[in-house]
Amino acid sequence: MTAHSEMPKTEKTKTVHIKSYGCQMNVYDASRMGDVLAPLGYQAGDDMASADLVILNTCHIREKAAEKVYSELGRLRMEKDRRAGSDNPMVIAVGGCVAQAEGEEILRRAPYVDMVFGPQTYHRLPLMLRTLESGKRAVVDTEFPAEDKFDQLPDAGKVDGASAFLTVQEGCDKFCTFCVVPYTRGAEFSRPADPVLREARLLVGKGAREITLLGQNVNAYHGETPDGGEWTLGRLIRELADIDGLDRIRYITSYPAEVDEDLISAHRDVPELMPFLHLPVQAGSDKVLKAMNRRHTSGDYADVVRRLRDAQPDLALSSDFIVGFPGETDADFEQTMALVRDIGFVQAYSFKYSPRQGTPAADMDEQVPEKVMSARLAELQDELNRQQLAFNDHCVGQTMPVLFDRPGVRDGQLVGRSPFMQAVHCELPNAHLGEIVDVMIDKAKPNSLSSVPLVKPSTTDDHNIRGAVA
Ligand code: 5AD
Ligand code: SF4
Numbered sequence: 001m002t003a004h005s006e007m008p009k010t011e012k013t014k015t016v017h018i019k020s021y022g023c024q025m026n027v028y029d030a031s032r033m034g035d036v037l038a039p040l041g042y043q044a045g046d047d048m049a050s051a052d053l054v055i056l057n058t059c060h061i062r063e064k065a066a067e068k069v070y071s072e073l074g075r076l077r078m079e080k081d082r083r084a085g086s087d088n089p090m091v092i093a094v095g096g097c098v099a100q101a102e103g104e105e106i107l108r109r110a111p112y113v114d115m116v117f118g119p120q121t122y123h124r125l126p127l128m129l130r131t132l133e134s135g136k137r138a139v140v141d142t143e144f145p146a147e148d149k150f151d152q153l154p155d156a157g158k159v160d161g162a163s164a165f166l167t168v169q170e171g172c173d174k175f176c177t178f179c180v181v182p183y184t185r186g187a188e189f190s191r192p193a194d195p196v197l198r199e200a201r202l203l204v205g206k207g208a209r210e211i212t213l214l215g216q217n218v219n220a221y222h223g224e225t226p227d228g229g230e231w232t233l234g235r236l237i238r239e240l241a242d243i244d245g246l247d248r249i250r251y252i253t254s255y256p257a258e259v260d261e262d263l264i265s266a267h268r269d270v271p272e273l274m275p276f277l278h279l280p281v282q283a284g285s286d287k288v289l290k291a292m293n294r295r296h297t298s299g300d301y302a303d304v305v306r307r308l309r310d311a312q313p314d315l316a317l318s319s320d321f322i323v324g325f326p327g328e329t330d331a332d333f334e335q336t337m338a339l340v341r342d343i344g345f346v347q348a349y350s351f352k353y354s355p356r357q358g359t360p361a362a363d364m365d366e367q368v369p370e371k372v373m374s375a376r377l378a379e380l381q382d383e384l385n386r387q388q389l390a391f392n393d394h395c396v397g398q399t400m401p402v403l404f405d406r407p408g409v410r411d412g413q414l415v416g417r418s419p420f421m422q423a424v425h426c427e428l429p430n431a432h433l434g435e436i437v438d439v440m441i442d443k444a445k446p447n448s449l450s451s452v453p454l455v456k457p458s459t460t461d462d463h464n465i466r467g468a469v470a
Contacts, residue, residue: 013041013042013043014040014041014042014043014052014053015042015043015044015045015047015050015051015052015053016033016034016037016042016043016044016045016051016052016053016054016055017044017045017046017047017048017051017053017054017055018030018033018034018044018054018055018057019048019054019055019056019057019072020057020096021056021057021058021059021065021068021069021096022058022059022060022061022096022097023059023061023253024165024212024214024252025119025165025167025170025214025215025216026057026058026059026096027165028165028166028167028214029057029095029096029119029122029167030055030057031156031157031160031165032122032153032156033055033057033095033122033125034157035153035154035155035156035157036122036123036125036126036153036154037053037125037126038154038157039126039154040126040129048076048079049079050088051090052088052089052090052091053090053091053093053129054076054090054091054092054093055093055094055095056069056072056073056092056093056094056095056096057095057096058094058095058096058097058098058099059096059097059098060096060097060098060100060101060180060184060356061097061179061180061181061356062351062354063354065097065098066098066101066102069094069098070109070110073092073094073110073112073113074110076090076092077092077110077112080092080112081112091114091115091129091132092112092113092114092115093113093114093115093116093117093128094106094113094115094116094117095115095116095117095118095119095122096118096119097118097119097180097181097184097185099116099117099118099142100118100119100120100142100183100184100185101180101183101184101358102116103116103140103142104116104140106140107138107140111138113138114132114138114139115128115129115132115138115139115140115141116138116139116140116141116142117139117140117141117142118141118142118143118144118184119170119184119185120143120144120145120149120185120186121141121142121143121145121149122149123149123152123153124141124145124152128141144186144187148189148191150167150191150195151195155199155202156199156202156203156206158206159203159206159207159208161405161406161434162207162208162209162210162403162404162405162433162434162435163208163209163210163211163212163248163403163405163417164203164208164210164211164212165211165212165214166196166199166200166203166211166212166213166214167191167213167214167215168190168191168196168213168214168215168218168221168223168233168236169188169189169190169191169214169215169216169217169218169220169221170185170186170188170189170215170216171185171186171187171188171189171216171217172185172187172188172216172217173187173188173217173220174217174255174293174294174295175293176282176292176293176294177291177292177293177359177360177361177364178292178322178325178353178355178356178359178361179356179359180356180358180359181216183358183359185216188216188217188220190215190220190221190222190223190224191223192223192224192225193223193224193225193226193231193236193239194225194226196223196236197239197240197243200240200243200246201243204243204244204245204246207434208246209245209246209247209248209403209434209436210246210247210248210249210250210403210405210417211240211246211248211249211250212249212250212251212252213233213236213237213240213249213250213251213252214251214252215251215252215253216253217253217254217255217258218233218251218252218253218254219233219251219254219255219258219259219260219263220255220258221233221236223236232260232262232263233251233262233263233266234260234261234262234263234264234265234266235262237249237251237263237266237270237272237273238266238269238270240272241270241271241272241273246272247272247403247436248272248274248403248419248436249270249272249273249274250273250274250276250421252278253278253280254277254278254279254280255280256279256280256281256294256296256300256301256304257294257295257296257300259279259304259307259308264307264308264311265311267308267311267312267315268311268312274419274420274421275312275314275315275316275419275420276315276316276317276318276346276419276420276421277308277315277316277317277318278317278318278319278320279301279304279305279317279318279319280319280320280321281298281301281319281320281321281339281343282294282320282321282322282325283298283321283322283325283328283332283335283336284298284332284335284336284337284338284339284340285298285328285331285332285333285335285336286298286299286335287327287332288325288327288328288332291325291326291327291361291364292322292325292361293360298335298339301339301343302339302342302343305317305343314419316346316391316420316421317343317344317345317346318345318346318347318348318349318421319343319345319348319349320348320349320350320351321336321340321348321349321350321351321380321384322350322351322352322353323336323350323351323352323353323373323376323377323380324352324353324368324372324373324376324377325353325361325368326353326361326364326365326366326367326368327364327365327366327368328353328368328376333376333379333380336380337379337380337383340380340383340384340387341383344387345384345387345388346387346388346391346420346421346422347384347388347391347421348384348388350377350380350381350384351377352370352373352374352377353368353373355367385446388446388447389444389446391420392422392444392445392446392448392449393444395418395420395422395441395444395449396441396442396443396444396449397440397441397442398440398441399438399439399440399441399454400418400419400424400438400439400441401418401419401436401437401438401439402416402417402418402424402426402436402437402438402439402451403416403417403435403436404416404426404428404432404433404434404435404436404437405417405433405434406433407430407433408425412427412428412429413425413426413427413428414426414428414430414432414433415448416437418449422448422449423447423448423449424439424441424448424449424450424451425448425449425450425451426439426450426451426452426453427452427453428453437453438453438454439451439452439453439454440452440453440454
């Protein structure tokens with residue numbers, strides 16, 4: 001997380017430790033929580049046990065998310081008890097999507113928690129802290145407020161590395177039958193174009209060279225402009241690309257049925273838009289996709305991918321898959337495998353279906369037995385891993401520009417991202433942190449590449465890797 005450098009001298013310095021689970025939007029939210037708390041004297045602290053304020057910024061999407069939060073809270077309780085009555089008591093807060101879904105239930109099961117707030121109310125953290133200080137035992141704020149959270153947030157603080165996140169869209173109206181997001185993040189909302197451009201310029205001014213635009217359905221973006229018009233995501237990307245010093249643009253996560261011509265042509269025309277796209281398909285069987293309430297068939301997905309690849313032949317694809325959705329037969333699963341073989345992915349996330357209370361799929365008949373799900377997941381992951389390694393192998397000998405944004409585990413080594421989101425290691429002095437350096441890939445591993453710097457600089461369009469995984 002980040003913290004303001006201009007700390008008011010009047011307040012005692014306190015530490016806040018924010019532990020984020022789940023998606024990149026939670027990472028972004030955590031950093032904005034830091035911005036909100038900085039004027040109150042809170043600095044980021046690495047040590048959870050000694051922090052004045054601990055925030056668990058939770059995720060509710062899969063598996064036993066809520067249970068994991070309760071067991072983490074159990075551990076924190078011991079620390080809180082130990083410090084009770086001392087001059088540095090611990091305040092425990094639960095934010096994020098589990099907080100939104102569970103609300104008061106968290107206080108019932110963990111009465112030592114002080115604050116519970118959802119993803120739409122963290123701009124009110126100062127108010128919540130004041131309420132606690134005034135003697136209230138605990139605060140729960142899981143509303144979907146009328147005000148725009150982003151209007152209330154202070155400017156983004158320090159940029160952590162050369163790659164920054166920027167939320168442009170939030171919430172989801174798609175109601176896939178397995179998914180809690182429409183209930184925890186709320187209805188689809190796009191930030192107006194002006195504040196997005198302003199925040200992007202600010203991030204670049206603070207050292208960001210790459211910005212990843214975030215949204216649960218980021219390609220549903222339709223941001224108002226001051227003249228009363230509206231920008232699509234494609235248009236927004238074109239405008240962002242004009243910012244001096246912003247060299248790379250990415251966006252995540254997209255919904256296949258809403259990929260429009262504007263976005264496709266941005267992939268053709270905007271060199272700053274990286275040739276990598278995370279486009280979740282979930283399954284290959286049209287029967288399952290229908291039961292999931294996805295608004296696309298497997299054929300629609302293939303068609304969108306074809307149009308995108310026509311526009312940007314280098315485009316590398318990533319996706320999300322769910323195996324064992326209720327009613328999924330062996331034949332349905334085979335269609336997922338066929339789709340994976342046909343499309344070709346350079347990386348992907350795949351999950352066993354996990355029922356989320358309150359979603360339609362949780363009450364569907366024909367839940368798939370655990371053993372069957374495990375076998376299908378293993379088969380799918382084998383194929384996805386094979387494709388990922390094939391793509392990585394194919395990169396050996398290629399030159400590509402890498403944005404080095406963190407030190408490696410070994411001294412003298414930096415790690416960065418290729419245009420295709422692969423982690424790339426290179427022996428480089430620290431002076432190159434935050435720079436885009438042309439490197440030659442010399443080794444491929446399943447999850448990363450290693451490289452040597454090129455003496456002779458090459459251009460950014462050296463990455464012709466189409467069809468590597470087909
Ligand atoms: N069970 C399993 N996976 C899920 N996802 C969302 N909800 C569930 C669920 N109930 C997966 C989807 C989504 C990704 C973020 O998480 O694949 O795209
Ligand atoms: Fe969830 Fe579907 Fe919305 Fe994605 S599109 S956030 S999977 S409801």
